[in-house]
Structures are given as C-alpha cells and as structure tokens.
Amino acid sequence: MRYLLMPLCALLCLQAQAQDISDAGASTFPASTRYEVAFAPDGGALELVLKAINSARHEILVATYTFSNTSIAQALLAAKQRGVAVRVVSDRGTNLKYTQAHFLASKGLPVRLNGQYRIHHHKFMVIDGSSVETGSFNYAKTAVRNAENVLLIWHAPELAKAYAAEWEKMWAGGEDIKGAP
Secondary structure (H helix, E strand, O other): OHHHHHHHHHHHHHHOOOOOOHHHOOOOOOOOOEEEEEEEOOOOHHHHHHHHHHHOOOEEEEEEOOEOOHHHHHHHHHHHHOOOEEEEEEEOHHHOOOOHHHHHHHOOOOEEEEOOOOOOOOOEEEEOOOEEEEOOOOEOHHHHHOOEEEEEEEOOHHHHHHHHHHHHHHHHOEEEOOOOO
C-alpha cells in the first residue's frame, strides 16, 4: 500500500496550489492532464506499461532498475522500428549479465548502465516529452507476480520535463553497453 501512496502523494503534491513554495518546483496540472493506474499481480500493470510504450510517437526515455521483461523489450523495439527514438538507462549492478538491456543494445537502441549509485532504482518512462509512466513496477519478468503499481500520467509536460531532467542526469552518468551505438 505504501508503494501506491508514494506516486499518488507525488501527484497530489504537484497538483496542490503552489503558494510559498513556487521556487521548490510545485506546479499545477493543465486541465487536459489525465491519469491511469494499474496493479500487479491482478490489475493490468504490465498492460498499462505496454499502453504507454505503444502510445509514443516521437520519443521514449526509459529508466529502469532490473530489466528482464521480454514483452516490454519487444514493445520498445517495435517503437524504434516505427520511428520512435528510444533510449534506456538502467542499473549497472542488476544488468551486468545478459538482460533485455543488452538485447535492446544489440538491436541498435542506445542503452547505458549507471553504476554511480548503490542502486539505480528508478522505474519510469517519459513519453513524447508530455506523459510519464512511473510506480513500483520493475521492468522484470517477475514483477507481474508481485504486489506492484503503475501510474501513467497523460498530458503533463511540466512533470515530464522534471522526469526527463532526472533521466538526463542518469544518462550522463552511465556508460554505453559494449556493442551499443
């Protein structure tokens, strides 16, 4: 339950009126902002992640901890094949051996491993600079059996900008997987 509350609290904090904390990054959402939420193991979490990927038209920035889910990797590859720029940054420690991060790199997607932190525990995607998929759901094959959550926030460009800035920091601190472009 607390894992669900963290992303929802973040969403509510961002939606709150920015009074004296406007310099701290508080913001309101545009009227067009919508959200979807799903859960694992029984509530469609993987399907919502795939919906986010399949919605992309221009760019997907992926930050992941463990990356062993073939459905997510195949959806990202399909996005690349339809002309979407896809870049992935993942945790170095959990992806030293062959994972879906290596698979995507072998298919020409830019993939970096970040080892600057004890763990690179991010699990989010920025879609077309406007939408954010986040939550406790790891992009791992076992996540569909765990108690996990996914929050997809559509049409929130300021939120997407904040996530993209964090993603860029992780990307800059990462190293290309050998053999990746």
